[in-house]
Amino acid sequence: RVGYVNGKLVVMPDADQTEEAELNFVVAGTDDAVVMVEGGAKEVPESLVVEALEFAHNEIKRINAIQRELVEKAGKPKREFTPPEIDQSLKERVIQYVTPRIKDALLTEGKLKRQEALDRLLEETLQEIAPEDEPPGTHKQIKEIFHDIEKETVRRMILDEGRRVDGRRPDEVRPIYCRVGFLPRVHGSALFVRGETQALVSTTLGTSEDEQKIDSLEGESFKRFMLHYNFPPFSVGEVKRLGAPGRREIGHGALAERALTPLIPPKEKFPYTIRVVSDILESNGSSSMATVCGASLALMDAGVPVDTHVAGVAMGLVLEGDKAVVLTDILGMEDHLGDMDFKVAGTRKGITAFQMDCKTAGITKDIMAKALEQAREARLHILDIMKNTIDYPRKELSPYAPRIFTMQINPDKIRDVIGVGGKVIRSIIEETGVKIDIEDTGLVHIISNDQASAMKAKEIIEGITKELEVGAIYTGKVKKVVDFGAFVEIMPGVEGLLHISQISDKRINKVTDVLNVGDEVPVMVIEIDELGRPRLSRKEALRAGRGAKTF
Template structure:
């Protein structure tokens, strides 16, 4: 039997149904809003995976092409590798849900959100979050949810925030945030804006949470109707005496090791202490005494106690001493270095260093032919600005096989791209395709924000006229009851042991990208406001350091970059430049060696390796599209002779009548007494009538030239 609940949002019903589809899942719902329909399923293995210290959760979002009435492209004509949007949306669903599974639940769990119908509401990702939460909430899977989600936007030039802006409105938004959370608190924010204020971000989060509470309530209503009894978790056994012995054994050495400034040296020291601890406590006697099993390997139990104590020491140092593991104060930023123009053949390059995090960023300029074609449910689009992020294993001193970019790399690249897209010049101002690549050479906290800073420097080094430099900074939070410390420019260790991490990127004028994940409940608006203000101060400091290295974009492009020249012609002349079957434009390309792109408005981009070739192509096109000017003298060519005069071509495809009376000052009996087909003749335009017909005079042209 099918059960459904409904909620009105912006005059449309959000409908959540269960009981008809995918009934063998642990939990499944069909969620609808307008013409958009998403099936969300959740399945958890009945068996518990032994020996794990993490929760094995996989979330997948997939868009069926039939949902938009399309057939997949390519040879196989079926969905294949996940698109970038599918990967990013999978992460978007995963992030607010993952922290809500209880500690000690280690059954392998998979959630799949499938778009079955794709409407113009622009909510398939939002429905994915809500649907996945609802599917888990009504299942027997232990879960401290549910989670609600909403998109908040603001149209350019408008003051009012809007809930779930539609597809037709997306390109006109100057704020676009996805916000997710529980009934008690916001737990995730993802989005960006056109240099928006911190206050606007807070207002958007407040509005979102009001809507989230309504979405949570309707999921609770569904659980009351059809919810399954949750699985019982095996209580984690506390062994305080065993933990106390380990903590006493490592206390002094661990406190000293944690204060070692360098990441690798610190970790090496901690690894040695852990190794000594395992050797000392992993004994038959301890297995029998504390676990009732002399054969039990205690390595994992010892490591968990060790990690918990390390976390406690680091957090207490920050909360009660105001000192971080590398010796900094909470609001202190690590040493920054900026180097530009370091790769001679690259169009633009920069190395941005912040502490032990290094990002080598390279900008490459291309033509319209280099744009990325995206075939999505919305239709075909072209992308002229791309940012790609790479995280090789050597950046953290590890050995791993190289693979194609993973979810994390795609996500970090998308965040940095979003931070910069609002300052990238329009195609009319800068008609290049831009690709930025960030290779992380060393990492100890917030390589994505280092990518933003390095990309800004690299773009300016390439001569891209960005409207403002952009910097990014990663912030953290340590909270114990009423004691709260906000951290600026967090280390990898602080990211791992902290209660919240959020990344803010922007210019001097405002925020362009924002990403937040909260691991605890109860982060108040006041804490958020203080954290955003601390992030603003940090961002401005970093921008000052970047401006010292490169205050403005270069005026000239690299000599190795293509040159693109722009010209505008009338729309009715486009066909003349292209020619029948492209004959004319191909001829220009063959003569000059340039690349030519013409759009429907008559804007022409001419890409050339040198100025001379481009000028030659421009002259040819100007000749094709030129129109006769009254009173101007032309060197024309006789193309046809009649009894009353000659027709002279003065421009390609443009001819006029040279009447017999206008050929010479003296009287002539026949036109052929003076002119023949193929003769070049100097003529002046003496009249252009309402129908565009041109009258010419040879005798007036000769008089003026004498």
């Protein structure tokens, strides 16, 4: 693992350093090259990624040397393996029959039609060369030889002609179509289409109650941004049962989530829990990167205040000897028959997520630098198209999304807002119809679809938490009349006793001679007892008149 912390590259960063790191990669490799990379970053430039991988590779060489020392001391001899032999005469017959015909099948337009053409050619080959599968296992060998011819033909087209099976140049991105607001009922949605890969992405906004609770070795935590990736069988023309999330769903979802996380606004700025779901409608390569693009569009459509778009592209490689061709926006076939699957996501400013797997002995620094630069050019092209679809987050949230209003109170006042056994907060909720979440820091979230109700709840909480001032005059409302005085509410949820002796300058026989329930009356706070309860005076308020501080 390599991190970039406080302007320096660090090997094996600890937990605290990982939290602060602008770049956090896990790298695997041999003495000669890097073979695997997985990680995220906070919009770092391509040059820093290349530097980090070279830094990690130097450390890998040292670790490999230690492993070789262990092998010398405790290693076991490797078991011998003899691969099954292919009938050479059979191989020659298959090559002679398939080679003149396979290129036309490969150049068939469209993924499904191309595969149908290849399947027909394979069936014709089986019938021509060994219709009865004699001797047993002949059909299996023919299929293996056919696959090798297919692989070699695709690779030679790329290396020798600079031509791919769909007619594109190596550095060309497939046609892109974007649309936002695709689903009318959800809080935000987008359709992102790149060639024959389609992602339908929706964004849902929730409250803190919707956060995912995570109980891990590091302790309990809560996650407020989640991205889930679904890959139904019909997206690749198959019929299967729908089961639990598999390797693809979990891995691709985690990669896309990592790409977008650096752009998600902090809770103080946007107090919503955000869930993004990507449903792949059709797939022919790079569906995880289509998810990144679609999710970025859907977040803006939902009104999430992200600073900019994030886009991703999958790169490939065909390597033969000293000749290497880097492919932009690879097809599923190119992923299967090529030497590298290399996904890069980021903004105009830099990279936010990175994943690479190699099928060769590894990737050199020069090839890595070329692939990153080619990916940057493709990413900027995609970002331009996304920007033309929606440039900024919507100013208004969906009418179906909850409204969250925040306010800060003194943490010492939290108990007053909650009340004994939750009595006060329940009464606020019953009166206004809102939901209220209070954090230990005193940050209060008021959730409601009705702004007027939220403002009323906010006013009540402000009244409860406001500090009373002795000598200040308040306009109160008589809530209850008793023989010895009246209880007057001077702020929402705050009542004080107005003793009968403090109602008027003149002697009165009954409180109801002057005051009744529901009357509004000016009162002055003349004392606050040790329990925080105010004593009130109407006659002092009348004497003070306009010169006193009023609320």
